[in-house]
Amino acid sequence: MSWWVQLIACGVAAASFSVLMHQPWKTIPVTSLIGIAGYSVFLLLGSSTMGFFLASLLIGVLCEICARLMKRAATLFVTGAIIPLVPGIGLYNTMLYVVEGNYERAVSVGAATxxxxxxxxxxxxxxxxxxxxxxxxxQKEAPHEE
Amino acid sequence: MDSITTTLDAVCLASQLILESGGETYRAEETVERMCQGLGVKHVDVLALPTGLMLTLTLDAEDNTISRIVRVHTRSIDLNRVDKCNDISRRVASGSMSAEEALRALKEIKGPKKEKRLLLIAASALSAASFTMMLGGVWVDFFVSFFCGALVQLVLPPLSHLRVPPLISSMIAGALTTLMALFGTLALPGVTIEPVISGAIMPLLPGLAVTNAMRDTIRGDLVSGGARIMEAILSVMMLAAGIGLMLSIWGGVRA
Known part of the structure; x- marks a missing residue:
């Protein structure tokens, strides 16, 4: 499957997942774009632990920046944007190997997941x-609140 | 000046709503502290857990102290509520909203939600289907996954109405998704099961619970962090158990 289909699908998936999580409408396009950015880094790096880490780091930083800019909680953005990275396929394969009784592969795939x-x-x-x-x-505001 | 009970009610309701809607525990605690600062409470101590909330306010110079425990029974995810509570707590903290106004606004948030069921079903179906495409599915897989997502969202809300424990419903969701996908492979030629199931379970994974758990743990809220990690691990395991159960039943029937 070509990469652009994956990226579009990723954007749509992140956006509709955000709707499912009752996210405020204004934040959904931003979430979707951050999700696409993170997933493209993930595709470039390949599905290694480092790939997961760096892609999520990018998502986390972008979400925190957007949270500051839009004056909303960062969790709002992170929830939808991170979901394309969650290794659902690894989880499924682990379960499949367990059911098949192929414990060696189940453990290795499970550990990677x-x-x-x-x-x-x-x-x-x-x-x-x-x-x-x-x-x-x-830090600036704190003294005023005292 | 607001009365003691109004202040307490408003503060409790705000953080209870945050805990019920999938906010982090530190956010619930911070909300209480910030609101109390804005309402002129002398001293406040608060301990929020995923399952409850305890707080003690010292209101005035005479050291009148008042405490309350709030139990949190239901935990679902509604980020819009978290956002609204955040907004209200910000306004109370800056002094532009009184406790009474805040209480009224919070009660409005708590009130019965306008259930947009059709929208949620569409969102669930579309996200499952797009995840399938993202994970390398083809168009036939897209349709099967679409129906999986719709079915799950159709079944889950009635289950939570019937007070089926969330862990059990996540197992049911896993089993239903797998069953639907397996039927899909029978009915339509060219369906590959792997992207369909792994895409359709993506919306069911406890992503928010894991990130919240990590945030709580790193901030030193070890009890809430541990509890949330436990919740996330259990819900993934139940989901996987549902998938595994259905796969092995199917394998047994076909053999």
């Missing part, structure tokens, strides 16, 4: 931590 998920989680956390730590506005 788990590592991918860990990579995604780590990247999202890192971007969120970076942005909370260096959030100039909050």
């Amino acid at each position: 788990l590592l991918g998920i860990c990579g995604i989680a780590l990247a999202i956390t890192m971007s969120s931590v970076i942005f909370t730590a260096f959030h100039p506005k909050r």
Whole structure:
């Protein structure tokens, strides 16, 4: 399947998933674009743990920036944008091998899937931590609130 | 000046709504703290968990202290609600909204949702189908996956109405998706099962739960983080169990 079909499908999938999560309408196009950006990085790097990590890092950083710009919670953007990266195919294959009794392959595919998920989680956390730590506005505002 | 109970009601309702709608626990805590600052509460201590919320307010110089525990029973995902609560808490914190106004606005958010069922079914179907395309499906797979997504969204809300535990309904969802996909391979030639099932289960995966869990854990909310990770792992396992169950039943029937 050619890459542009995958990218369009990724955008539509991220957008409709956002609708399913009751995301505010205004944020959906942005979410979809961030999802496409992340998935194209993932396609370029190949489905390795590093690919998962770097693509999610890009998504996390873009989402945090958009959250600042649009004054909304970053979670709103991350939820929809990250979903194309989640390794559903690995999960299915793991289950298939378990059912077939092919435990060797089940373990290896399962471990790769788990590592991918860990990579995604780590990247999202890192971007969120970076942005909370260096959030100039909050540091300025804090003394006024006291 | 707002009365004590109005303040407490507004603060509790805001963070309860956030917890019920898939917000992070630290967001629920931060909301309470920020709102209390805006409402002139002297001191506040709050502990939010995925399953409940405890808070103690000290209101004035005479040290009148008041506490409340709020239980959170249902956890679904509604990011629009989180967004609205966030907005209200921001306005209360900046002092442009009183506790009474906030309470009224929050009650409106809590009130019965205008269920857009058809929209949700369409969204579920379309996202399942596009995930299938994204994972290398062809047009026939797109149609099968479309029906899988629609079927899941058709079945899940009535199940939660019947108070079927979320873990069980995620197993049912996995099994239904697989069954539908397997029927698809029988009915239509050229359907490959792999992209159909893996695409159709994508919307069912607990992506938000995992990211929230990581955020909570990193911020030091170990209890909520651990609980959420547990929730996410269990729900993936139940989903996988549903798929596996149906695959092995199907294999047994055909053999």
